[in-house]
Amino acid sequence: MTVDRQSVRASRTVPNSLPASTPFPAIAQHPGSLLSVADLTLDHIAHILARASALESEDPLARAHRLAKRKIALLFYESSTRTRTSFELAAKSLGADTTLVSSLSSSIEKGESLKDTGLTLRALGAEAILLRHPNSGAPWLLEQVTGLPVLNAGDGMHEHPSQALLDLRTILACLRSGVTAIAADTLSGVTVTITGDILHSRVARSNMLLLPRLGAQVQLCGPPALLPAMAAEVGPGIRIERDFDRALASSQIVMMLRIQAERLAGLQLDLDEYRRDYQLTAARLAVHAPAAHILHPGPIIRGLELTAEVADGPQSRILDQVRNGVAIRMALVERALNLHTSAVSGAAQ
Amino acid sequence: MNPAAPLTLIRGGRLIDSAAGIDEKKDLLLCDGRVAEVATPGRIRLSPEDAAHAVTLDATGLVVAPGLIDIHVHLREPGQTHKETIATGTAAAAAGGFTAVAAMPNTTPTNDSPEITRWMQSPERSASVRVFPIGAATRGLRGEQINDFAALKAAGAVAVTDDGHPILRDNIMREVLIAATRHGLPVIQHAEDTRLTEGASMNAGTLAFRLGLRGMPPEAEYGLVERDIRLVAELERESKGARPHLHVAHTSTAQAVAAVHQARRNGLRVTCEVAPHHFLLTEQHIGCYNTHAKMNPPLRSEADRDAMIQGILDGVVDAIATDHAPHAAHEKEVEFERAPNGITGLETALGLCLKWLHGEWHLPLSRVLSLLSTQPAALLGFKGRGTLVAGSFADVVVFDPDVEWTWRAADSRSRSRNSPFDGWTLRGRVRYTLSEGRIVHSA
Numbered sequence A: 001m002t003v004d005r006q007s008v009r010a011s012r013t014v015p016n017s018l019p020a021s022t023p024f025p026a027i028a029q030h031p032g033s034l035l036s037v038a039d040l041t042l043d044h045i046a047h048i049l050a051r052a053s054a055l056e057s058e059d060p061l062a063r064a065h066r067l068a069k070r071k072i073a074l075l076f077y078e079s080s081t082r083t084r085t086s087f088e089l090a091a092k093s094l095g096a097d098t099t100l101v102s103s104l105s106s107s108i109e110k111g112e113s114l115k116d117t118g119l120t121l122r123a124l125g126a127e128a129i130l131l132r133h134p135n136s137g138a139p140w141l142l143e144q145v146t147g148l149p150v151l152n153a154g155d156g157m158h159e160h161p162s163q164a165l166l167d168l169r170t171i172l173a174c175l176r177s178g179v180t181a182i183a184a185d186t187l188s189g190v191t192v193t194i195t196g197d198i199l200h201s202r203v204a205r206s207n208m209l210l211l212p213r214l215g216a217q218v219q220l221c222g223p224p225a226l227l228p229a230m231a232a233e234v235g236p237g238i239r240i241e242r243d244f245d246r247a248l249a250s251s252q253i254v255m256m257l258r259i260q261a262e263r264l265a266g267l268q269l270d271l272d273e274y275r276r277d278y279q280l281t282a283a284r285l286a287v288h289a290p291a292a293h294i295l296h297p298g299p300i301i302r303g304l305e306l307t308a309e310v311a312d313g314p315q316s317r318i319l320d321q322v323r324n325g326v327a328i329r330m331a332l333v334e335r336a337l338n339l340h341t342s343a344v345s346g347a348a349q
Numbered sequence B: 001m002n003p004a005a006p007l008t009l010i011r012g013g014r015l016i017d018s019a020a021g022i023d024e025k026k027d028l029l030l031c032d033g034r035v036a037e038v039a040t041p042g043r044i045r046l047s048p049e050d051a052a053h054a055v056t057l058d059a060t061g062l063v064v065a066p067g068l069i070d071i072h073v074h075l076r077e078p079g080q081t082h083k084e085t086i087a088t089g090t091a092a093a094a095a096g097g098f099t100a101v102a103a104m105p106n107t108t109p110t111n112d113s114p115e116i117t118r119w120m121q122s123p124e125r126s127a128s129v130r131v132f133p134i135g136a137a138t139r140g141l142r143g144e145q146i147n148d149f150a151a152l153k154a155a156g157a158v159a160v161t162d163d164g165h166p167i168l169r170d171n172i173m174r175e176v177l178i179a180a181t182r183h184g185l186p187v188i189q190h191a192e193d194t195r196l197t198e199g200a201s202m203n204a205g206t207l208a209f210r211l212g213l214r215g216m217p218p219e220a221e222y223g224l225v226e227r228d229i230r231l232v233a234e235l236e237r238e239s240k241g242a243r244p245h246l247h248v249a250h251t252s253t254a255q256a257v258a259a260v261h262q263a264r265r266n267g268l269r270v271t272c273e274v275a276p277h278h279f280l281l282t283e284q285h286i287g288c289y290n291t292h293a294k295m296n297p298p299l300r301s302e303a304d305r306d307a308m309i310q311g312i313l314d315g316v317v318d319a320i321a322t323d324h325a326p327h328a329a330h331e332k333e334v335e336f337e338r339a340p341n342g343i344t345g346l347e348t349a350l351g352l353c354l355k356w357l358h359g360e361w362h363l364p365l366s367r368v369l370s371l372l373s374t375q376p377a378a379l380l381g382f383k384g385r386g387t388l389v390a391g392s393f394a395d396v397v398v399f400d401p402d403v404e405w406t407w408r409a410a411d412s413r414s415r416s417r418n419s420p421f422d423g424w425t426l427r428g429r430v431r432y433t434l435s436e437g438r439i440v441h442s443a
Helices: A042-057 A082-093 A114-123 A138-146 A161-175 A202-214 A229-233 A244-249 A271-278 A282-288 A318-337 A339-347 B048-053 B086-095 B114-121 B149-155 B170-182 B206-211 B218-238 B254-265 B276-280 B302-313 B349-360 B365-379
Strands: A071-076 A097-102 A128-133 A150-155 A191-195 A217-221 A238-240 A253-256 A293-295 B007-017 B022-031 B034-039 B055-058 B063-066 B068-073 B098-103 B130-133 B187-189 B246-248 B270-274 B396-406 B425-435 B438-442
Touching (some): A071 A318, A082 A097, A114 A138, A128 A138, A128 A318, A161 A293, A191 A202, A191 A244, A202 A217, A217 A244, B086 B425, B114 B149, B149 B170, B170 B187, B187 B218, B218 B246, B218 B254, B270 B276, B270 B302, B276 B302, B302 B349, B349 B365, B349 B396
Parallel strands (some): A071 A097, A128 A150, A253 A293, B007 B063, B068 B098, B098 B130, B246 B270
Antiparallel strands (some): B007 B022, B396 B425
16 A cells, blocks of 8 residues: 655645534524523523512412413423423413323333424424433424424433523522522622532533523532543533532532432442542531532432431422422423513513 | 446546546546546547547546545445445445445345355446445454455455454454455454443543533544554564555544554554544534434544544545445434434545645645545555556546535435535536446536
């Protein structure tokens, strides 16, 4: 094999001029969709929070007329308690009809594709689809093929935007009670530590992309196997602190995450070591973060990432998060089905 | 399609034949599937009866070059005809200016036998251009039992590989290299240490973390390239005279190209190819989970992409090969992690190379064409191809080098449409493709 070694030393222009090629839209196409927290402007966030409060305090009978007889499909390819139930209650409390399609009791089991499932739901009258799926990015595909507003209720290891919004509502209630305006400095001076299985967590990704936009510092804590160093490069306002005690000492908010056994893909973890280094105990809390608020997206595994004492203790906001979930999801369902109306009524707040 | 014309005269074109060191206006006479004469314009004289039945092609203002040769395509036949057939895949090849393609063995069943190797070359497949099968290195691509290379070669196989099932076990790879060397066959390795890429669907790194996708680390590629080079070096030391030829398929990482470069400096017979998508696209093109940006090896970082360009400009890269990998629309229109790897490439390769390698990065036209024809022909030992000297095969591409046009995947001759370059501006339009004297494409 002869190789032409006559080297060309032409001034090589680095090919920045190369065209982009992304047939899928870079952001959600339907204005009512919520696929990633990156799709939301601060104005959108402020509006969603305002609608959540307004709908939560509205008379239930009046509220039930807002989306009366509108149809929303809940498409679940993974199990869920909180997200599914709160979305369902949220939709129903606005008067919408909901139908649940789960992968274990539908034609998905027979091999029906996401595209065909989506088209079927649309033909059955669904006006929006809420999707939980084990594959990252699945909501983009569903939106692309159905043209319907899609709410991402958790996609693989990617994002869980409604969870980040309800976490934000919880954090604001803890630290900024009475504040209604949302700006780039609303959470300045606040450090939120997210501890545990960051690598596999869609909740962590949505929170680390959302909270810094309101001025918070997100501090990630965990062992390298569950928290690769590159996590800090995902966006601004994110840093890594491997020492849990030091992380606690600088935090106003501590978010604990479950180890996602179903996504470990062969990764071996020494759980005793994990407990020693990262379990949130009452003793640890008393020494390093006696005033911090404890969040957890659930499901919690008592005795692993945190002790029962902490879960049930006075600093725990875990059940507040669940309550906030219903309010936030009312706002999101309303936005998905009725963006125009909700914008008008939102302006009247 | 035209029947084989016994005589074809291509007049007035700019002949670029880097193998012969020619870049000037020449007339070309093709007779009975071979190049009969290359002459100064106007000098070829035909007898009146020859002139009466000769086909004359006016190539004024066009480039005439040896037909392009793609040493890495997936024609999907036998067995996966909903994606592509040998007929449709070679029609796409002809439209892209290719006159010979080397077909990978990951068909159904696997091409690990002389019967399938011969079947693929049978006239009943209705191929537009020459198909050179690449045989499976091991039975069923399982990396355990080595195939009968003598029989495969006798049936027409031009190399052996386990393709997307890289040979990880040192002893098996050693045996494959020894047996292939004995029969004068190159060993092609898709370099991927699959122990490091389980469940992964894109390049490892910050973007994969951000998108929640498992990543393939660059070391999965270059680690295996380095292992293979070490085995080649050991075999060269042990055996007197016999020289194993290792060909690294679709290199995508800077370190892999550097390892090939170093191996050659050390006198080893190690070659590599780069696909157009690896010198044009990066992992950023995945955007919102675009499955047309999913292939294996994956699109890498900007630094790796730049290293592919540099490797081409510096002459380290031996060939441009497309890794043409057709998939049906319904197979690609699924969740990113579930989508099959690969994109089509036969109809876009020349236009992308002319637009970017030549047009933007100033690689001389003769070198672009050498990377697309002369060098790949030499790499797989295609005698009489990759050049247009008298006596060689009448495999010719005639193209307009300056015209810019927009590629529409919907217009593809391939059975599949999975091209990330849909809507891109390409440069250079193929006017005629002749395979062994027959006009197999004209536009």
